[in-house]
Amino acid sequence: MQTRRQTLGLLTAAGLAPAFPAGAQPRFPDQPVRMIVPFAAGGPADIIARVLGNAMGSRLGQPVVVDSRSGAGGMVGVEAAARSRPDGLTAVLASTGAVVVLPQLMPRMAYDVGKDLAPVIHVLSVPQILVVSPKLGVRSVAELVALARRQPGKLSYGSAGNGSSLHLAGELFRIRTGIDIVHVPYRGAAPAVTDLLGGTIDMLLADVPVVIPHIRAGALPALAVTAEERLAALPDLPTMEQAGARGVISDTWYALFVPAGTPPDRVAVLHAAAAAALGEGEVRRSLSDQGGTVHGGPPEALAALVRAETAKWGEVIRAANIRID
Structure with a gap:
């Protein structure tokens, strides 16, 4: 006692x-x-x-x-x-x-x-990791931003719901990069990941534990992490700053x-x-x-x-x- x-x-x-x-x-x-x-x-x-x-x-x-x-x-x-x-x-x-x-x-x-x-x-x-649909064919933040600028309003990003931390992370990314992308809210991160894997949506900013198994399995391309330093679990993954998206720090x-x-x-x-x-x-x-x-x-x-x-x-x-x- x-x-x-x-x-x-x-x-x-x-x-x-x-x-x-x-x-x-x-x-x-x-x-x-x-x-x-x-x-x-x-x-x-x-x-x-x-x-x-x-x-x-x-x-x-x-x-x-x-x-x-x-x-x-x-x-x-x-x-x-x-x-x-x-x-x-x-x-x-x-x-x-x-x-x-x-x-x-x-x-x-x-x-x-x-x-x-x-x-x-x-x-x-x-922090969150920016992952994209395998069907999108991009392998870097620069490629994703360039594609979004060529097709304003055409690409979509998912979230765990309107007003969720993943929604705000997506909006922060949109604002800092100056691109026009469409928000698709889900009832949680899991269904958003499912639709990303199927190509229904184009990208997702999700908390590390949610997507890291899919990244390691090679099912989802990871472009950057929204942290100030790289992840020990994914040392080859750049931060948003290193990938050219300045000011996208979110967790x-x-x-x-x-x-x-x-x-x-x-x-x-x-x-x-x-x-x-x-x-x-x-x-x-x-x-x-x-x-x-x-x-x-x-x-x-x-x-x-x-x-x-x-x-x-x-x-x-x-x-x-x-x-x-």
Whole structure:
């Protein structure tokens, strides 16, 4: 069970212990921590949460229980967290869409990220890979852009739905390259990949784990990754910048939040446990297997990320006139 000494040790490891007066060591409840995942069980977010939760639990001295609350692009689970008691026993592994994208698209939201959630730690970011239909006959971003310019309005790109991170990534690519391509929304990335393989659509920007098996099998030509650096899993694949599409940096990131009003000492304990977990080699390897980059950093860094991403994607939403019907 969690003891005062264990709790203080976690805080000391995170550089947070000096914030508490001598003799006033923070206490953390000896109860399971609930980590809400706002997506279906078995998906990438669920895998990330279980890897992180297991490692955090061993440091907290109590289990971290994953609670799947899927629906509405992640908003159902985030709302459940925002409405939970702010006692440090509930957290949510939220992603880009429900934190920075959907709040700018929905006319009414059940929660206000800035008022109802408190940042804990940035966990992982997963970039997208630009893949094209084998029938298209292009093998580079330059060839794709040239083809699109010769045939304005003729080429199509798929996404996981209107307003999804893949939709915004596609719009960012369209805007930065100045091409005219048509958006085709699907109910998830899987059916979009199926139609891409069949040649129904021409291109797709999809998260790494979704398309990497098809790339390795030679079924889908990969043109570039929307990251600042090349992927270790695909070292020959250029970044968008290297391929000539400047400013096309996009990823789906995952981060841990708690309800606003959670006592700072309990946020600190959760942060310290998560930070220690993310520094563990086996945890980093397991998360990297999801095709992303492991992060970390203090809550303030996550808050800054939310502000920067809100501004970035808000600009894309306005420029592309994206709306949810």
